[in-house]
Amino acid sequence: MAATDGLNSIPALLDRNARLFGARPAWREKEFGIWQCWTWAEGAAEIRAIALGFLALGLNRGDHVAVIGRNRPALYWSMVAAQMCGAVPVPLYQDAVAEEMAYVLDHCGARFVVCGDQEQVDKVLEIQDRLPHVEQIIYVDKRGMRKYDHSHMNALADVEAEGKAGHYRFDAELETRIAELDYDSTCVMLYTSGTTGKPKGVVLSNRNIIETSKNSSEFDKLRPGDDVLAYLPMAWVGDFIFSVGQAMWTGFCVNCPESAATMMTDLREIGPTYFFAPPRVFEGQLTQVMIRMEDAGRLKKRMFDHYMAVARRVGPAILDGKPVSAADRLAYWIGDKLVYGPLKNTLGFSRVRVGYTAGEAIGPEIFDFYRSLGINLKQLYGQTEASVFITQQPDGQVRSDTVGVPSPGVEVRIAENGEVFYRSPGTFMSYFKNPESTASTKDAEGWVATGDAGFFEEATGHLRIIDRAKDVGKMADGRLFAPKYVENKLKFYPNILEAVVFGNGRDRCTAFINIDLTAVGNWAERNNIAYSSYQELAGHPRVYEAIKAHVEEVNRSVAEDPMLSGCQVHRFCILHKELDADDGEMTRTRKVRRNIIEQKYADLIAGLYDGADSVYTETEVTYEDGRKGAIRATVRMMDAATVAGQRRAA
Amino acid sequence: MNAMNPEGYVTSDGRKIGGVLMEMKNITLRFGGVKAITDISFDIREGEIRAIIGPNGAGKSSMLNVISGFYIPQEGEVWFRGKKRAPMKPYEVAQQGIARTFQNIALFEGMSVLDNIMTGRLTLMKSGMLDQAMWWGRAQREETEHREKVEKIIDFLEIQHIRKTPVGRLPYGLKKRVELARALAAEPKLLLLDEPMAGMNVEEKEDMCRFILDVNDEFGTTITLIEHDMGVVMDLSDRVVVMDYGKKIGDGPPDEVRANPDVINAYLGVSHD
Numbered sequence: 001m002a003a004t005d006g007l008n009s010i011p012a013l014l015d016r017n018a019r020l021f022g023a024r025p026a027w028r029e030k031e032f033g034i035w036q037c038w039t040w041a042e043g044a045a046e047i048r049a050i051a052l053g054f055l056a057l058g059l060n061r062g063d064h065v066a067v068i069g070r071n072r073p074a075l076y077w078s079m080v081a082a083q084m085c086g087a088v089p090v091p092l093y094q095d096a097v098a099e100e101m102a103y104v105l106d107h108c109g110a111r112f113v114v115c116g117d118q119e120q121v122d123k124v125l126e127i128q129d130r131l132p133h134v135e136q137i138i139y140v141d142k143r144g145m146r147k148y149d150h151s152h153m154n155a156l157a158d159v160e161a162e163g164k165a166g167h168y169r170f171d172a173e174l175e176t177r178i179a180e181l182d183y184d185s186t187c188v189m190l191y192t193s194g195t196t197g198k199p200k201g202v203v204l205s206n207r208n209i210i211e212t213s214k215n216s217s218e219f220d221k222l223r224p225g226d227d228v229l230a231y232l233p234m235a236w237v238g239d240f241i242f243s244v245g246q247a248m249w250t251g252f253c254v255n256c257p258e259s260a261a262t263m264m265t266d267l268r269e270i271g272p273t274y275f276f277a278p279p280r281v282f283e284g285q286l287t288q289v290m291i292r293m294e295d296a297g298r299l300k301k302r303m304f305d306h307y308m309a310v311a312r313r314v315g316p317a318i319l320d321g322k323p324v325s326a327a328d329r330l331a332y333w334i335g336d337k338l339v340y341g342p343l344k345n346t347l348g349f350s351r352v353r354v355g356y357t358a359g360e361a362i363g364p365e366i367f368d369f370y371r372s373l374g375i376n377l378k379q380l381y382g383q384t385e386a387s388v389f390i391t392q393q394p395d396g397q398v399r400s401d402t403v404g405v406p407s408p409g410v411e412v413r414i415a416e417n418g419e420v421f422y423r424s425p426g427t428f429m430s431y432f433k434n435p436e437s438t439a440s441t442k443d444a445e446g447w448v449a450t451g452d453a454g455f456f457e458e459a460t461g462h463l464r465i466i467d468r469a470k471d472v473g474k475m476a477d478g479r480l481f482a483p484k485y486v487e488n489k490l491k492f493y494p495n496i497l498e499a500v501v502f503g504n505g506r507d508r509c510t511a512f513i514n515i516d517l518t519a520v521g522n523w524a525e526r527n528n529i530a531y532s533s534y535q536e537l538a539g540h541p542r543v544y545e546a547i548k549a550h551v552e553e554v555n556r557s558v559a560e561d562p563m564l565s566g567c568q569v570h571r572f573c574i575l576h577k578e579l580d581a582d583d584g585e586m587t588r589t590r591k592v593r594r595n596i597i598e599q600k601y602a603d604l605i606a607g608l609y610d611g612a613d614s615v616y617t618e619t620e621v622t623y624e625d626g627r628k629g630a631i632r633a634t635v636r637m638m639d640a641a642t643v644a645g646q647r648r649a650a
Numbered sequence: 651m652n653a654m655n656p657e658g659y660v661t662s663d664g665r666k667i668g669g670v671l672m673e674m675k676n677i678t679l680r681f682g683g684v685k686a687i688t689d690i691s692f693d694i695r696e697g698e699i700r701a702i703i704g705p706n707g708a709g710k711s712s713m714l715n716v717i718s719g720f721y722i723p724q725e726g727e728v729w730f731r732g733k734k735r736a737p738m739k740p741y742e743v744a745q746q747g748i749a750r751t752f753q754n755i756a757l758f759e760g761m762s763v764l765d766n767i768m769t770g771r772l773t774l775m776k777s778g779m780l781d782q783a784m785w786w787g788r789a790q791r792e793e794t795e796h797r798e799k800v801e802k803i804i805d806f807l808e809i810q811h812i813r814k815t816p817v818g819r820l821p822y823g824l825k826k827r828v829e830l831a832r833a834l835a836a837e838p839k840l841l842l843l844d845e846p847m848a849g850m851n852v853e854e855k856e857d858m859c860r861f862i863l864d865v866n867d868e869f870g871t872t873i874t875l876i877e878h879d880m881g882v883v884m885d886l887s888d889r890v891v892v893m894d895y896g897k898k899i900g901d902g903p904p905d906e907v908r909a910n911p912d913v914i915n916a917y918l919g920v921s922h923d
Binding site for chain 1: 663664797798801802804806810811813864867868
């Protein structure tokens with residue numbers, strides 16, 4: 001506890017920041033076309049007024065306060081105000097439908113619900129009859145709210161005004177409540193997204209959040225002058241750590257976009273110094289850049305291509321501080337003036353000092369593109385139960401295929417079956433009202449199972465995540481079988497939409513490939529290849545050649561890894577139909593269902609292993625209106641070259 | 651229904667409707683030998699959403715143009731805010747507090763959304779051309795004030811993301827919304843909407859309905875609209891005028907109008923057996 005000097009709650013940190021950085025910007029929000037700013041002192045006063053208002057409305061210790069809406073200072077303030085009153089904030093996903101909200105609101109038993117706007121209020125009202133414990137609905141945006149029944153409803157501004165007016169009645173009570181907060185009291189409760197089963201409420205203590213924020217802020221040398229853009233869902237643990245935990249610990253400024261649609265403009269205007277985005281955001285931006293470059297004039301296009309080649313060659317090395325020849329440095333410097341600088345400015349990345357991506361695998365080309373521009377984009381690995389951080393990449397040791405070294409204070413071990421376990425100051429307290437799940441996830445010594453399989457690279461000490469632990473198997477000769485690892489590598493090629501790798505318990509691996517109709521169709525058009533259907537295109541010999549080249553390239557890359565070299569794809573076929581959630585082959589979130597695919601296409605899998613040249617098959621499909629039909633096709637099987645495993649010197 | 655009460659009435663959802671804002675008395679409009687409107691009378695009350703419906707060629711748009719003062723009827727009188735209206739210039743109409751949107755969008759395609767909406771405030775600006783060209787003193791202060799008002803409207807209609815986009819690059823549904831924004835920027839007493847939902851998909855229609863209701867609710871603006879989509883009209887409006895071949899064949903609250911045999915006849919036809 002000494003490490004944080006009695007700063008053992010978010011309200012305590014707020015108080016310190018108001019004294020230390022009183023006049024510095026703490027929150028900004030773009031409204032009416034202008035960035036509105038609140039300093040730490042102003043924000044602290046607002047938060048205190050909201051907390052007093054909450055007390056006036058009768059908020060009790062231990063109550064849960066649900067918060068639903070897009071990222072706005074007022075909602076962040078409400079969360080801290082709830083903490084001041086000894087209550088627990090529970091941010092919810094704003095795009096959840098009413099039904100999904102009903103479960104969480106009922107489970108946490110929230111008495112107060114703070115909504116961003118009319119849309120969220122309507123959702124709560126829709127399910128209110130099932131939520132007898134909801135007593136107060138508080139809304140931020142007054143628009144459209146005038147006609148509502150206000151007997152149990154208040155505007156946040158009114159709550160604040162009430163708090164200010166009645167402060168003499170509640171000041172003492174509020175001070176008592178704040179003084180009661182300690183390191184082990186609950187800081188926040190966050191619900192997991194619940195892709196498998198019902199969402200679980202992860203209880204995180206002040207210790208979890210503050211220790212983690214302290215360690216990670218120091219790891220990346222975050223400082224009070226930093227800016228973040230708060231645009232990811234408030235219900236997500238990452239946003240709570242970045243926009244509340246680290247912001248409070250370090251004292252940097254949290255910027256809220258005007259609306260979801262203006263995020264890219266706001267990003268450019270703010271130019272954050274510390275930025276987080278899931279891979280899809282980086283992918284989307286890169287696609288935009290490439291499309292616009294295709295339309296650019298010839299001179300610009302050539303300049304772009306030339307200097308991007310320079311950047312790819314030397315950019316990452318310069319970023320990592322490795323030796324680079326003077327000529328290359330000069331070329332990169334010129335490139336920076338002509339291309340990289342303006343490009344980064346357009347993207348809003350001019351000032352990024354620390355950038356992170358996580359959540360899913362990012363394509364190496366995408367990752368390298370941003371790094372070569374001189375943007376310090378890194379990867380981290382984490383989960384809600386760990387208060388985000390398990391591993392992260394230190395500056396200068398960044399690669400697209402690892403997730404870095406254990407974060408400060410985090411211990412990581414790999415179990416027999418390859419599953420990753422961790423223990424850290426950020427390890428969650430418990431699942432709310434769910435001791436069985438808590439016990440099965442966290443053991444008596446505090447080790448938590450991640451459900452992911454991975455291994456540490458001997459040379460660098462970096463962790464590499466290969467797959468979900470339950471999908472990892474062994475091949476017939478005992479080598480590791482990690483299908484998703486190979487599938488992800490395949491899917492990085494724009495031509496390949498989906499891949500399914502088989503080989504568990506067998507002597508070699510094979511794969512199904514789904515081509516991406518947009519990418520391959522585009523390619524076919526440019527090469528004058530006529531086709532009339534998906535099936536015809538998928539079976540085209542030249543498409544097979546192209547895919548074969550991709551598979552062999554992946555094989556070479558897989559072979560570089562002695563542990564995973566058994567996962568090279570020996571034979572593949574291109575499926576005659578797209579895998580589809582309507583046919584039960586994928587989940588609604590587009591994750592492949594291996595068992596179902598294995599059963600449904602057993603004949604094709606048999607063909608891949610018995611050496612047949614082609615297999616005739618009939619597949620049942622479900623049309624969008626629910627009718628069923630069948631597709632008949634003869635699917636070709638094709639061999640792919642593999643690389644023999646290199647024996648390492650003893 | 652006490653719609654004839656001069657003091658106004660209260661709608662089913664509890665909104666208070668005031669006295670008569672505009673009254674059309676025995677309007678007849680002719681184009682040469684063609685009678686577009688024949689002897690039509692109705693009133694528009696303060697705070698009301700008033701719809702004019704009818705089949706193609708019924709004279710709805712002509713009626714709207716009479717309301718806006720663009721057409722001058724050969725017979726009949728238009729009373730606005732208790733005064734009989736004399737023929738007016740378009741800017742006088744705007745100064746009186748009447749703004750409108752058009753069936754086929756009439757925006758400045760090359761200008762940004764923001765600039766387009768700013769034009770809506772032109773009649774409210776006091777500084778002269780010279781002042782504005784110098785961009786000093788009063789002109790600068792004034793522009794800031796107007797910009798603030800415009801930003802409130804941008805926020806209200808949720809078009810922040812296209813603030814700086816040239817209107818020509820926008821999809822149809824958004825252009826309609828920008829046009830509404832420009833009309834609102836004039837802070838009208840009476841807002842005329844000529845087929846605000848035409849050519850929109852269901853989602854865009856829902857959005858537009860919500861905006862129209864919100865405008866009426868938040869600013870208390872009286873709205874008169876022409877619309878083809880019967881579902882929309884019945885949901886939105888407090889009272890409906892039904893026209894057919896230039897004549898008024900129905901007038902009253904939606905439910906009453908829907909049950910009116912003449913209206914059913916005009917819209918659905920009758921069986922002649």
